[in-house]
Amino acid sequence: MNRFISTLCALLITTITTQVSAQEQEFETVMTPAFSPITWERLVNSKEEPNNWLMYSGSLDAQRHSSLDEVNINNVADLELKWAYQIPEIDRAETVPLVVDGIMFITEAPSNVVAVDARTGRQYWRYDHELPEDLRICCGRNNRGVAILGETLFMSTLDAHLVAIDARTGNLLWDVEVAKHDSGYSKTAAPLIVKDLVVTGMAGGEFGVRGFIDAYHPDTGELAWRTYTIPGEGEFGNDTWSGDSWKTGGSATWITGAYDVDLNLIYWGTGNPGPDWNGDVRLGDNLYSDSALALNGDTGEIEWYFQFTPHDVHDWDAIQVPILADLNIDGQDQRVMMWANRNAFFYSINAADGRFLKGSPFATQTWAQGLDANGAPVRVPGMEPTYEGIMVSPPITGGTNWYSPGYSPDTELFYVTAFDGEQIFFKRDEDYEEGERYTGGGGRYDQPIDAFKSWIRAIDPTTTETVWEFPIMPRSSAGITTTSGGLLFSGTADGYFFALNAETGQELWNISLGRRVHAAPITYQVDGDQYVTIASGNVVYTFGLDE
Amino acid sequence: MHLQASILWKGLFSIGALSLILVGLPSSAEDAGTLYNTTYDVLQGERYFERQCSRCHGFDAKGNDETGAPDLTGRLSRANNPVGIFNIVRNGVPNTAMLPVDADLPDAQVWQVVSYIESLRYDPASVELDGNPDAGLALFLNNGDCASCHMVNGQGGRLGPDLSRVGESTRPEDLMTAITNPHEDVAPRWWTLEITGPDGVTRSGFRMGEDSFSVRIMDNDSNLWSYQKNNIDSIERIERSTMPSYDGAMSESELDDLVAYLFSLRREGN
Structure with missing residues (x-):
């Protein structure tokens, strides 16, 4: 009997201890996700906390590289689904979530954001942005992500507003109109935090807008500076637009840029001049369309520019994420900006002064004989759109487009989703009307899209030569992320998510997710476990190893 | 009422004097269909389409894989008559990238777009062919031995495309090419x-x-x-077809009969 009682007591104690321990664990689980505020120092040093994904491109140099290596070339084939989050609005998901101390922030079409537990995908809160009915958007209802500073998220919205949202509750803190949506402006890209400012671009290059890059005070939403991407009257470069065409010349800024702490320069790409395909009404080089801009990190002033495609008539926006790295090119150690452009040329450019270093085509192109010593294209005559139509490579979607490239400091290779295709370009005469499309033409494929092929191409930025390539059929519009596990993650238009060996391009793992991958992967860690997340169709999937 | 009048006037100015004779004609999708379907209207609709719609649907309206916009030149999945097309253009498709046109756009101009989209398709019933479909059916089943590879309405083989509705999507001249030169364009x-x-x-x-x-x-x-x-x-x-060429294997009139039969394979009312 005594033995029975003592056994019972022991069992009870064990049970109580287990319960307490479970309660403590549960209690901890509830309490610990209260993340600590994201300071500018944390953003500068984001590579030192690879457990988090703190900004659109992962780090200020925009390399999209994570030093996590728990998932690596030896075990990536064991990745398994951990959770899936279904976006309620049916549209394509271009979101790149952020992960902050175990909490994931996912943006959704049209302009919403949801916070979930990064281990389970279960929701903390959601913010639904109220939109007017008369949106002017060229290419679908997209949002690509948020930025975070302190405890506040900053998001672009389709009605050309910038909103600040409390990261703990989803409450709206402020909402400012960046530009008039009914004049053709919209916003889709994640902002970039630079010190104590929220730097953000805009979209609307198909509506005759005048592009700009803005910086806002994070506490109030007050505009700190605005830099127009088309010079005004009397300013340098205004004479590169005939007549009043500069007023409606587009040059939008619809993808997130990069920042260099030492040089105090913000790097940001600009879009096509407008109207897209009829250059007759905007004679000249059309500065600063299709350019990389280097802006002073405090004032927004343009320190230098590099125009990839002067007087573009093919809609080849320079809307790519600039990637920065220290490289030795031609015997000189230097900070380099790498750029695979929609015009099908890859460029290595000195990040301090914008000097062209090297460049060559990375995808099929027929419009230029090559680049001159300054990186300017040497054009093939007669490649401009006509009323009857003319075949040109790359097509309107470009040798690549907005989807993020990547760079691995381990392999010292630059990775890009490339497309080898061609299209018939047409020109049309149009008059500008505020809020109406202003494109001056368009394009048509004369073969099914299946006839073409995409590639992941790995480029040595010191030589601009392609080191390896991996074919994707029929095509891809997915971004690229690399890790110190030796991996490259990306996706395909027909719904695969896959991993390659970043050194060799060898396929290591793939899974069919069923719908288009139209976003870039991220990777992060919670409680010591590494996860990889990608949006496909209208679902955000997260993978990890068996624990 | 006042608002409607102002919209109407705006429309009249934008589409020109031709519309003056159309005052009082359809101004909403509840009406029977488009009366804005003259050559001029189709051209106006095309111009609007190229400017406002082609970015997603393509300059040839054949859709765009990148944007997910459907091909508008074949059978439409969300509308089967001009009123249905009008409603989609006017109101958009909720929860998709297909947005409504500008609320200020006059109905007349929306109808012109509808007329342009309608013009991209053609009415197979209006096509007259030399061949005899009944004779073509006999050839299909017997001399041609087509049914050993092709299904029609659930009967036949699996070694070629199902032809139950081939007349909806393929023009007679293309059917003839497929029979006489099957290697020319193999999907x-x-x-x-x-x-x-x-x-x-x-x-x-x-x-x-x-x-x-x-x-x-x-x-x-x-x-x-x-x-x-x-x-x-x-x-x-x-990348060649497994189908033999019937060029020379059948007379010209037999080929015409076979094409007539294949072209008759459409859903009722299409």
């Missing part, structure tokens, strides 16, 4: 792949599906095989 679905798998066996079959990482075929016995590309030994593509 990838009907290429033959010869794959040597991890078991060392080589199998040959139609290309049911292929992507970056895998491939699926159907062999001549209708067996379905699926392979991962990273563990197959070899893959060979034969």
Whole structure:
């Protein structure tokens, strides 16, 4: 009997201890996700906390590289689904979530954001942005992500507003109109935090807008500076637009840029001049369309520019994420900006002064004989759109487009989703009307899209030569992320998510997710476990190893 | 009422004097259909389409894989008459990238867009052919031996495309080309792949599906095989049709009969 009682007591104690321990664990689980505020120092040093994904491109140099290596070339084939989050609005998901101390922030079409537990995908809160009915958007209802500073998220919205949202509750803190949506402006890209400012671009290059890059005070939403991407009257470069065409010349800024702490320069790409395909009404080089801009990190002033495609008539926006790295090119150690452009040329450019270093085509192109010593294209005559139509490579979607490239400091290779295709370009005469499309033409494929092929191409930025390539059929519009596990993650238009060996391009793992991958992967860690997340169709999937 | 009047006037100014005779005609999708379907209207609709719609639907209205916008030149999945098209253009498709047109756009201009979209398609019933469809059916079943490979309404073989509705999507001249020169334009679905798998066996079959990482075929016995590309030994593509040419095998009038039969294969009312 005594033995029975003592056994019972022991069992009870064990049970109580287990319960307490479970309660403590549960209690901890509830309490610990209260993340600590994201300071500018944390953003500068984001590579030192690879457990988090703190900004659109992962780090200020925009390399999209994570030093996590728990998932690596030896075990990536064991990745398994951990959770899936279904976006309620049916549209394509271009979101790149952020992960902050175990909490994931996912943006959704049209302009919403949801916070979930990064281990389970279960929701903390959601913010639904109220939109007017008369949106002017060229290419679908997209949002690509948020930025975070302190405890506040900053998001672009389709009605050309910038909103600040409390990261703990989803409450709206402020909402400012960046530009008039009914004049053709919209916003889709994640902002970039630079010190104590929220730097953000805009979209609307198909509506005759005048592009700009803005910086806002994070506490109030007050505009700190605005830099127009088309010079005004009397300013340098205004004479590169005939007549009043500069007023409606587009040059939008619809993808997130990069920042260099030492040089105090913000790097940001600009879009096509407008109207897209009829250059007759905007004679000249059309500065600063299709350019990389280097802006002073405090004032927004343009320190230098590099125009990839002067007087573009093919809609080849320079809307790519600039990637920065220290490289030795031609015997000189230097900070380099790498750029695979929609015009099908890859460029290595000195990040301090914008000097062209090297460049060559990375995808099929027929419009230029090559680049001159300054990186300017040497054009093939007669490649401009006509009323009857003319075949040109790359097509309107470009040798690549907005989807993020990547760079691995381990392999010292630059990775890009490339497309080898061609299209018939047409020109049309149009008059500008505020809020109406202003494109001056368009394009048509004369073969099914299946006839073409995409590639992941790995480029040595010191030589601009392609080191390896991996074919994707029929095509891809997915971004690229690399890790110190030796991996490259990306996706395909027909719904695969896959991993390659970043050194060799060898396929290591793939899974069919069923719908288009139209976003870039991220990777992060919670409680010591590494996860990889990608949006496909209208679902955000997260993978990890068996624990 | 006042607002409607102002919209109407705006429309009249924008589409010109021709519309003056149309005052009082359809101003909403509840009406029977478009009366704005003259050559001028179709041209105006095309101009609007090129400017406002082509970014997603393509300059040739054949859709765009990148944007997910559907092909508007064939059968439409969300509308089967001009009123349905009008409603989609006017109101958009909720929860998709298809937005409504500007609320200020006059109905007359929306109807012109509808007329342009309608003009991209054609009415097969209006096409008159020399051949006799009944004679064509007999050829299809007997001399031509077409049914051993092709299905029509659930009857026939699996070694060629189902032809139950081939008259909806294929013009007579293209049907004739497909019969007399089947190798000219072979859809990838009907290429033959010869794959040597991890078991060392080589199998040959139609290309049911292929992507970056895998491939699926159907062999001549209708067996379905699926392979991962990273563990197959070899893959060979034969981009020719398995169908014989009937050029010379049938007389011209027999070919006309066969085309007439195939062209008659449409849903009722289409």
